[in-house]
Amino acid sequence: MAAPRAVLRLVPPKWNVGRRGFRDLSGVVTPERNLRKKRTLLQFLSDHFYEVEFLREYLLQRQIQKVHLDNRAYSHIESTYGPDIAGAYFVLKHGGAVINYHGLDSLLSLKELQSLSLQRCPHLDDWCLSRLYPLAGSLQELLLAGCPRISERGLACLHHLPNLRKLDISDLPAVEFPSLTQILVEEMLPNCEVIGTDWAQGLRQGPEEQPQDTAGPIPAE
């Protein structure tokens, strides 16, 4: 019979329903990879049945909402104990793993913050970097290694932080030309030691595996 065989061919190689939407949101943008992806049964069903489509959209929205909920500001703690305690509470509560644009609110009021480590944060993007300028007076060390969504466009905003002494921009998969970007950032921040990629990285062949889901547990000090 021809019809059931056609359906069987559409079964996905791996059953990764739950993680797909999440990865699409936080993952690095590589259109070629997405084009090559085979049509899965789930895609087929959501193309043909409104119920499946609706359910998938709903689940996607839920995942987005969860990140938002995790990043809401603790205004009651801030008003009672001040920004320092609120910032510390935020950091301890989440282990920094889910910080996004709104979550940064809790950190920006820390006027004496000297070192900020945002390594391997899957939700940290260029918009967040453009928001760091209130810390310009104190921030000396910024570690951004391994954030999958940070690109050279966001790094260009770091000129707002003239006191920076150490900047780690190694292993940023969204930066297209890591070595050139490092040179330009060094030019932009002459007083800063920029830790970038090793020279060999650009020569490596083939797509690299990026650690996306292993978020670092040390967000800030």
Next chain:
Amino acid sequence: MLRRVLRPTLGRSLLIRGLSSRSGNSILDWDGNVSEIKKKIRSLIPGEPSNFLYDTKHLPPEHSDVVIVGGGVIGLSVAFWLKTLEKRRGAIRVLVVERDQTYSKASTGLSVGGIRQQFSLPQNVQLSLFAIDFLRNINEHLAVADAPPVDLQFNPSGYLLLASEEGAAVLESNVRMQRQEGAKICLMSPAQLQKKFPWINVEGVALASYGMENEGWFDPWSLLQGLRRKVQSMGVFFCQGEVTRFVTSSSRMRTSVGEEVNLKRIHEVHVKMDNSLEYQPVKCAIVINAAGAWSGQVAELAGVGKGPPGTLQGTKLPVEPRKRFVYLWHCPQGPGLETPLITDTNGVYFRREGLGKNYVGGRSPTEEEEPDPANLEVDHDFFQNKVWPHLAQRVPAFESLKVRSAWAGYYDYNTFDQNGVVGPHPLVVNMYFATGFSGHGLQHAVGVGRAVAEILLNGHFQTIDLTPFLFSRFYLEEKVLEQNII
């Protein structure tokens, strides 16, 4: 769900097999049966096209609640918000009519893609703030299951507006208003400016305002494609064609002061197909004029501005195409990664493009030197005579630059007050405008789309009050001037 689909066909196929085996020629009939079953299964799955006598797939639907004329970023944004704010899923049928699916002349794709809050009108600041919030969360608003996320390529590098001695007071009061609205703008003295950007020559600059956050530029094409994909997934109809005629009915009315007016209502939109005489009348309840630079013509089709001058009937939509040149140049000694979008005191602007010391910029010509908008040819002398001298004066490194390429695009220029037209027409009661943004349509599209959807669905503006942008201001001659037109 799948089981329910498969059950009747399976049953039928067993029955057919039983019949054919009884008649004795089972092998001969087998292929025919299989293809028949295939056909039946296909017709049971929703969403598959069925065989009509005439193939009318390329034609728009015969009726649609809302017809949006213009599939640029504003039209798509209206469609997006209509579908988002509708009370029940699929309650409104929306059709977007776009003349050119390649968007070769559309202002959206040819724009420089800037977004800023440094406007002189509070409404424009609010629209920008709304848009930046949308763009920041674009992958939540425009998320489509299985599609790759929208890569907006936002450069958060800010705008730097320079003001001369005469403009300083205006700039300062503008910045005060922008800050009140919630924009993060800081003022800089020439000395501070020199310290921050040593490559600028501060001669003739009295004050500068610099957007710290939420300003910069992005890729307009990704926003357009993201919106398109999303509204398509929400069930909006698309059609490539041109609106050639509105079928209207009119009724004579008398106003409270005894003046006779002619109220019109559009019943049908004739959509002509590309390269053919074929057209489809589309019955509709609402028409949205989002035709950008050509919205004046679309309004005229509905009879806007056809009447004795000085009356409401004779008030035209003052939107016309204006050609603007954008030049891309290379300058190895040019400013580095920190370069914001700089707008000089005389309107010359430029920004960085990529990492290779390339820059994009241009200038709005004065009324007298306005180029002919009939085609999109680039006037290279304009750069040599009107742009470059000022660039080189402001940034001495630009003395030695090489123009790599140039293009031209249209502004949907509002000749009356350089501001958008939003909301219904007072006489053609079911035509709504979303046009005339004179160069900042791209950055305001998201907010405008929402405003139009709100006034359509609820009858009044909710998120941002755009009452000053209503059409009636042209008749009442109340100018809502925007000073910061770049």
